Structures are given as structure tokens and as C-alpha cells.
Amino acid sequence: MIEKLQSHYGFTRMPFGRDLAPGMLHRHAAHNEAVARITWCIAERAIGVITGEVGAGKTVSVRTVLAGLDATRHTVIYLPNPMISVRGLHEAIVTTFGQAPSLITSRVIAQASAALAAERDERGRTTVLVLDEAHLLRYEQLETIRMLTNQSMDADSPLSCLLVGQPTLRRTMKLAVLAALEQRVALRYTMPPMTAAETASYISHHVKLAGRADTLFTDDAAALIHASSRGYPRAVNNLAIAALVAAYAAGQSLIDEKTARAAVAEVTDD
Ligand SMILES: Nc1ncnc2c1ncn2[C@@H]1O[C@H](COP(=O)(O)OP(=O)(O)O)[C@@H](O)[C@H]1O
Numbered sequence: 001m002i003e004k005l006q007s008h009y010g011f012t013r014m015p016f017g018r019d020l021a022p023g024m025l026h027r028h029a030a031h032n033e034a035v036a037r038i039t040w041c042i043a044e045r046a047i048g049v050i051t052g053e054v055g056a057g058k059t060v061s062v063r064t065v066l067a068g069l070d071a072t073r074h075t076v077i078y079l080p081n082p083m084i085s086v087r088g089l090h091e092a093i094v095t096t097f098g099q100a101p102s103l104i105t106s107r108v109i110a111q112a113s114a115a116l117a118a119e120r121d122e123r124g125r126t127t128v129l130v131l132d133e134a135h136l137l138r139y140e141q142l143e144t145i146r147m148l149t150n151q152s153m154d155a156d157s158p159l160s161c162l163l164v165g166q167p168t169l170r171r172t173m174k175l176a177v178l179a180a181l182e183q184r185v186a187l188r189y190t191m192p193p194m195t196a197a198e199t200a201s202y203i204s205h206h207v208k209l210a211g212r213a214d215t216l217f218t219d220d221a222a223a224l225i226h227a228s229s230r231g232y233p234r235a236v237n238n239l240a241i242a243a244l245v246a247a248y249a250a251g252q253s254l255i256d257e258k259t260a261r262a263a264v265a266e267v268t269d270d
């Protein structure tokens with residue numbers, strides 16, 4: 001199917017894929033803002049909370065920043081899955097620094113703290129701990145993060161910590177019990193969706209990357225995809241691919257409003 005679509009449209013690669021290199025990304029305002037703020041947060045060795053709806057581009061933005069960090073001065077620990085135990089969190093830190101985690105839990109905690117401090121004090125490196133899908137973190141895990149970022153008496157944290165997740169994360173952080181962590185958050189950013197103009201530009205950006213410089217989606221079609229996706233990149237991708245399939249099936253070379261409408265009906269199932 002992919003091959004048929006590619007040859008039908010003359011694509012050199014499939015557009016609207018997930019595997020874009022940082023240099024190929026679309027630079028709409030939300031993406032640029034997220035990248036700039038996350039970069040600042042890491043430079044300050046601060047705690048940042050980045051929220052946004054599913055498919056808003058949070059993970060892509062964070063990965064863009066991580067890919068651009070000076071590797072001689074940073075150690076990145078990216079945890080994509082929050083279903084990690086408190087012990088697992090410490091183990092991940094300890095193993096990142098090439099040590100074998102102690103079997104005794106209280107020792108792993110001390111090991112992790114010591115490793116983080118050594119990284120900063122002896123090697124002058126910043127550790128960047130990223131917890132993705134952080135809206136699923138439980139209280140004990142957030143409490144662990146608070147302790148990790150607050151273990152030395154001086155104000156200088158040994159690491160920058162980025163909590164990335166869906167909007168409910170903001171509410172979890174506000175719970176009274178977590179006030180101590182919440183107070184130390186230096187960056188709070190909620191990624192907005194793209195504007196209608198940005199969605200249109202996003203669509204033609206992907207089409208261009210696939211090797212087509214001419215118009216493939218009419219303005220009407222792009223407007224419809226924007227309305228249905230509300231401007232969230234992942235939803236735009238899904239709708240755009242469905243529209244490409246629908247136009248191919250109908251033997252059309254252009255995605256017009258009618259085809260886009262059919263794609264929306266199929267994807268949103270209404
Ligand atoms: N700036 C961008 N340029 C190109 N594609 C993007 C961009 N931001 C997001 N995307 C696309 O949207 C998809 C969802 O983004 P992602 O960062 O995974 O969302 P989130 O983490 O907020 O759920 C990505 O897989 C990618 O295909």
C-alpha cells in the first residue's frame with residue numbers, strides 16, 4: 001500500500017511519518033517556544049513541566065533539544081515509560097553512570113544521589129532527567145523526584161528535570177502534598193495547537209519533504225483537516241494520510257475538500 005501511494009503521488013518518501021530528524025521538523029510557534037524554554041530550563045539546571053494534549057508535539061520538542069545538547073557537558077536520562085518503580089528510577093540513574101545498582105534499596109538511593117553529585121562536582125556535567133508521560137506518575141515517584149532535585153543543602157541542583165505529560169499533570173503537581181516540588185518548578189509551559197495557517201504550512205512542509213513542491217492539498221482541504229484535528233500535529237498526520245489514501249482510491253491526484261471530508265469521516269468515525 002505504501003509503495004502504491006508513493007508511486008501514485010510521486011513521493012520520494014512517505015509524508016506525515018513519525019521519524020523526522022530534528023533538522024526536518026516544522027517550526028511552528030508552539031514547537032519553537034517549547035524548544036527555547038526547555039533549552040533555558042536545562043541551562044538553569046531547573047525543573048520544568050511541559051504539558052499539552054495528546055499529539056501536541058511535546059516529545060518531538062524535547063527530543064529536539066536533547067539532540068542538540070553538547071554531549072561533553074550533559075548526560076541525558078530519558079524515561080519514556082512512567083510505569084517505573086521508585087527503585088527503578090534510582091536504578092536507571094545508577095546504571096546510566098556505569099555503576100551496578102545495589103540490591104539494597106536504601107543503598108541504591110544513596111548511590112544515585114552520589115552519582116548525580118559526582119557528575120556535577122567532579123566532571124562538571126549536567127544530568128538531564130526526562131520523564132515522559134509524566135501525568136501517569138504516582139505520588140511516590142514525584143516525591144522521589146523532589147528528593148533527587150533537592151539533595152544538597154546548597155541551592156544548586158545536580159540535575160535538570162523535565163516532566164512531560166498531558167494537561168492533568170498540572171493539576172497533580174498542584175496537590176498540597178507536592179507544594180514543595182511545585183514551588184521549585186522554574187518552567188511551566190503548555191503547548192498550544194497550531195493555528196489554521198500553521199496547519200496549512202505544516203501540511204505543505206511534510207509534502208515538500210516527500211519530494212513534491214507543488215500543491216497537493218487544496219486550501220479547503222487543509223482548512224477542514226485543521227478544524228477536525230484542532231491543529232494538533234499527530235491528528236493532522238492521521239487525517240492527511242487517510243486523505244491521501246481516499247484520493248488514491250478515487251483515482252484523484254489532488255486532495256480536495258470532498259476527499260478530506262471522507263477522510264475525516266473515516267478517521268473520526270462520525
Ligand atoms: N514540529 C514538528 N514537525 C513535524 N512533525 C511534528 C512536529 N511536532 C510533532 N510532529 C508530529 O506529531 C507527532 C506527535 O508528536 P509528539 O511529540 O509525539 O506528541 P506528544 O508527545 O505531545 O503526544 C510526531 O510523531 C510527529 O509526527
Ligand SMILES: [Mg+2]
Binds near residue numbers: 059133
Ligand atoms: Mg509524547
